[in-house]
Amino acid sequence: MQFYGHSDKETPRDGWQTLVDHLASVAEMAGGFARASGLEQAAFIAGLFHDLGKYDPAFQAYIAGIGESVDHSTAGARVLCDLAQGRDKAMAEIIAYAILGHHAGLPDRLNETGACFDMRMKKPLFLDPAWQAELGPDVARQIDGLARALPQPVDKDLQRYAFTLSFLGRMIFSCLVDADFKDTESFYVSLGQRAVDRDWPRLQGLLPGFQARFDAHMGRFASRAVASETSQTLNALRADILSHVRAGAAKGPGFFTLTVPTGGGKTLASLGFALDHAGIHGHDRIIYAIPFTSIIDQTSAIFRSVLGEEHVLEHHANIDEERFDARERRDKLKLAMEDWAAPVVITTNVQLFESLFSARPSRSRKLHNIANSIIILDEAQTLPRSLLLPVMQSLEELVLRYGCTVVLCTATQPALARREGFELGLPLDADRELAPDPEGLARQLARTRIRHQGVLDDAALVETLGVREQMLVIVNSRRHALDLYRQAKAANLDGLVHLTTRQYASDRRRILAEVRRRLHDGLPCRLIATSLIEAGVDVDFPAALRAEAGLDQIIQAAGRVNREGKRPRDDSVVTVFTPADHKPPREIAGLIGDMKRIIDKHPDLTAPAAIADYFGEVYWRVGRVGLDAKDILGRFNLASGGTDFAYRKVGEDFRMIESGLAPVIIAIEDEAKLWVDKLGLADVPSGLLARKLQAFTVQVPPKARERLRVCGHVAFVAPHLRGDQFAVLQKASLYDPQLGLIWEDADYLAAEDLLW
CATH class of the missing domain: 1.10.3210 (Hypothetical protein af1432)
Structure with missing residues (x-):
């Protein structure tokens, strides 16, 4: 037979x-x-x-x-x-x-x-x-x-x-x-089915060309710089940082830190290191992991301009391989998302770490291609504290047993090194810091002063906004941002802008483009935003107000002030205040307490020593239980009967982001309407529709969405084909490009509205 x-x-x-x-x-x-x-x-x-x-x-x-x-x-x-x-x-x-x-x-x-x-x-x-x-x-x-x-x-x-x-x-x-x-x-x-192109050139064969392109790019970048004294000094400092970082590539594979303040050129420096390190030690690919999808386009554009469009794979949650229909599994990039076979991969922390802990075949296929890679973790301080222990142990496994090099790249290094009182940390040695003298760099690149104002109500904030024509205000919730914007609007302030995730992504991109234009042209620009503006967004305000938060968030806010270093430091002030009218979310309240415990110990809160001290407080306060809140590690055990591994349960529970929010599609623009109309077509894959509509989606509290649905303001479109996957706003007047989606009414308090 x-x-x-x-x-x-x-x-x-x-x-x-x-x-x-x-x-x-x-x-x-x-x-x-x-x-x-x-x-x-x-x-x-x-x-x-x-x-x-x-x-x-x-x-x-x-x-x-x-x-x-x-x-x-x-x-x-x-x-x-x-x-x-x-x-x-x-x-x-x-x-x-x-x-x-x-x-x-x-x-x-x-x-x-x-x-x-x-x-x-x-x-x-x-x-x-x-x-x-x-x-x-x-x-x-x-x-x-x-x-x-x-x-x-x-x-x-x-x-x-x-x-x-x-x-x-x-x-x-x-x-x-x-x-x-x-x-x-x-x-x-x-058997005659359409052949697929899975072949990618090997990184090792591409490296000579990559390095030549990188050097040419850096040469063009330097030649285009404005020949002012400030820019010359900054460019010389960036060149020194790059040279020092690339010199570290000769060191053996393992853990590295790269601690460079905003404006020091750490993205390009980390790429230069990766190219040189791979050439010396034979790594198979470079994986660049970013915490926010909002800045992945920005980083991808840099990498593609340096290395070439055809060699860089971009893979993040908005284009998740599990949303693809079989009919869409055709082109090379989509296939590569399944196994990360490309020589350079730009992804998110969500994709990287949830894949490392997933039980599903579709997400696990890529793991063997992570072995022998260089992994650069951008903004390493954003790794979720509640999952920090399993994240660190997975990184240590990749380094110790699978040939990886890991670079923790940030302006606010999160003090993950193993030390007395933090034996759970990573084996990070001082001589594995790639930047030259992080303490000195922090002083040289310091462009702002952080001052503490005390309690300010919204009326005082509006009054302060009125004093300067260009100013940034960052608060801790969408509710506060909306309330403050409405008060400032009533005061007839010119150039007033509101930016939160009440607005869908496509609108936010337009708003940011207008903000940059007004800043560049010297026009009035008073921006009221939530913390999303801190996610690596490239804007340059002369001053800012920041609601109390963790030290790393405050330093990120400072990175949006005097970003180009064209103004005196003493005139570029980030004023930290305690909101009188809005309590901080519980998580942020704890981080505020951590910061207050170290304020008196450090005259300059932007110094690496202050940041390390702050993160020490953060980790000490929550202990082992807080650093593995879902007991991920505790579900892998050895007993007399052999292994006791809970792969499936861990895969379900390991989530880098748990917003608890529900999506609402805003179909106002013609492009959004086009794709909403296709929801009723059975031959159009749901994955394609989800990707196309992602840019027109607002996340809201689930109770709020259900209330909108019951009132007839939101409806699930084509439920016979799509179930409850696509909730579309029916009452267009609830969305305004300046305000975003307004789901509250007079007797409804969005108690769950704590994110961004």
Whole structure:
């Protein structure tokens, strides 16, 4: 009897893929993917056994068009664990998770459903004995020695070792699912389906050209600079920073910090380091992770202008691969989002870290391509505190065991180094700081003064705004921004602008363009904004008012003042105030307290020592529990019975951003109306529609959206096709480009409106 791995109803059986060919091909490919991680044998075995369940006669009948599908992902895990002997059983069990999960996702060892590891491993097997002959008589010998790839525990911390093993299991899983998908795709392409272009040039082959382009770009940048004394001094300082950073590329792979104040050119400096470091140490790709989608376009534009459009992959939440319909899986960039095969990847922290903790095959495919990469974490201080421990441990695994270099790049270094009182930190050595003299740089690039004003009510803020024609005010909530804007509007202040996430992204881009124009032309510009303006947005105000917040946020606010260094520092003041009329959100209130505990210790709050002291307070206050609020690490354990890994539950719970908000689409512009009209067309993929409408979406409290829906102001469009995915505003008068979406009424207080 012939056993098949894949069939096609329009192809004769002699054109079907045999099962043994599929298993052998996936094994070879998975092993190749794992070579950089030292897990070649384990990944090979995972590929060889992953579809062993297809030797079930019932499955063979199914792919021939007879009967129903049967579970074919369990048998290989069972047989592998039965065959493994001695210490090899430990690695076999880790591989078994990957085999069990290669379609439905990595399972938990134990949970209340029958899909968990233990329940599935008890299922009866119905395998034709032909599998032994087809896989070969030496299959048991191939399993021998699996335990050699198991890392040795470095201390007696069994929970840390359990995480190490669980991470190793993720890498094997990634190699398996990527190889399985690509071999299956290759078979169907061979049957005449449209061929796909997955080939990307290797980073190592591109590096000489990249470095030449980088040097040429920096030369052009310097030659275009305005020949004023200030700009000459700044350019000389940036050149010195770049030279020092690139000199550090010769140091061995591992952790680095890059602490450069706003305006010091850290984005380009970090790229220069990555190019040189990869050339010296042979890394396979550069991954640049950014905390905010609002600035990813800005960074992508820089990288593309330097390296070339065709070599840079941009991947973030707005173009998530899981939203793609099969009909859209055509062009090279979309395919590359699945596996990050491009030489340079620009992504978000959400994509990077949620992929590292995901149980789903679609998100895990890229993990093996993260190995042997240079990972630059921009604005490292924004890593969510409640997930900081699992994030740090995942980074440490990538550095210690998977050949990665990680650069923590920021103006406000978050003091993640391991030290007395913070033994949970990263192994960051002082000699791995890439910037020359961060303390000195902070003094040289200091462009503002931070002053504390005390309590100010909105009337006082409006009065202060009236004194200067150009000024920035940043508050802690959308509610406060709206209230303050309305009061300032009533005072007839000229050049008044309101910027919050009440406005959809397309409107915000237009507003920011107008703000930059008015600032450049010296026109009145009084901007009232939420903290979104601090997310790397390139604006340059002469002064600012900032509601009390954490020190890192205040320093980020200061980065929007005198950004180009054209004004005297003493005239460029960021005034920190306590709002009289609006209490800060609970989380920000805690950070305010942390800052107040260090204020009297540091005359200059922008100095690296003050920032380190502040983050020490932040981490000390919450302790281990606060740094792993969902007990992510506590769900990977070792016991006498083997592993107890809760992959699936962790994948559900690990979320970098938990806004608790619900989307409302504002279909006022013609482009938005065009795509809303297509919601009723069954042949238009939901993923495409979601991406096109992303720029016209406002996030609101769920109770507010439901209230709007009940009142008939919001409706789910085409629910028969899209369910409740697309909530569209029906009452256009509720949205105003200057105010944004106004969902409150006189008797409704948006208590949940605490974000931006």
